[in-house]
Amino acid sequence: MEEFKNFHLIDHALIQHKLTYLRDINTSKKKFRELVEELSMLMAYEVTKDLPLEDKEIETPLEKMTGKVIRGKKLTVVPILRAGLGMVDGIINLIPSARVGHIGLYRDHDTFKPVEYYFKVPQNPEDRDFLLVDPMLATGGSAVAATDYLKKIGAKSIKFLCLVAAPEGVKAMMEAHPDVPIYAAALDRELNEHAYILPGLGDAGDRLFGTK
Secondary structure, rough: OOOOOEEOOOOOHHHHHHHHHOOOOOOHHHHHHHHHHHHHHHHHHHOOOOOOOOEEEOOOOOEEEEEEOOOOOOOEEEEEEEHHHHHHHHHHHHOOOOOOOOEEEOOOOOOOOOOEEEEEEOOOHHHHHEEEEOEEEEHHHHHHHHHHHHHHHHEEEEEEEOOEEEEHHHHHHHHHHOOOEEEEEOOOOOOOOOEEEEEOOOOOHHHHHOOO
């Protein structure tokens, strides 16, 4: 952990409890989707704790007061397709005003390199706080590529949120984008010869959408 200076492990008891059931091979597709949504909401609560605030004058039923609201442009959630889609609803339920972009990437099963096929985010990216999401940080190829795309269009504030990370993926992200903090519910042992995380939770996209 000491070598990953910008890696943040979110080890709240509820998150660890739900993550165990998410990993279980016996968990149904319906329950898997629900758990991904619940975990994403719980983790987003932690990840967004330092969003900038500004004063807002309101009136309670008893008197006027000065409260706090999130300042500036709305948060933009950007799932890496397709598995990242499973994390969006949980975050949107917590922050209904957030906007949603999309980055379409898939991993070539021979080279393990990311291939881009879709990219669309809201305008004025330089003024937005981006939350890039993907359930798995395995080789890091997709996360690095997605962050590259966001930076190329001017994004300056980016955080990466995943459920399970491998040391190889964290290292790749730290080397390519040391300014982008990574948040995860678990740092697993390693990747196998097929670049799957061990112990991991299998293929998140397949388990979310019932594909093979």
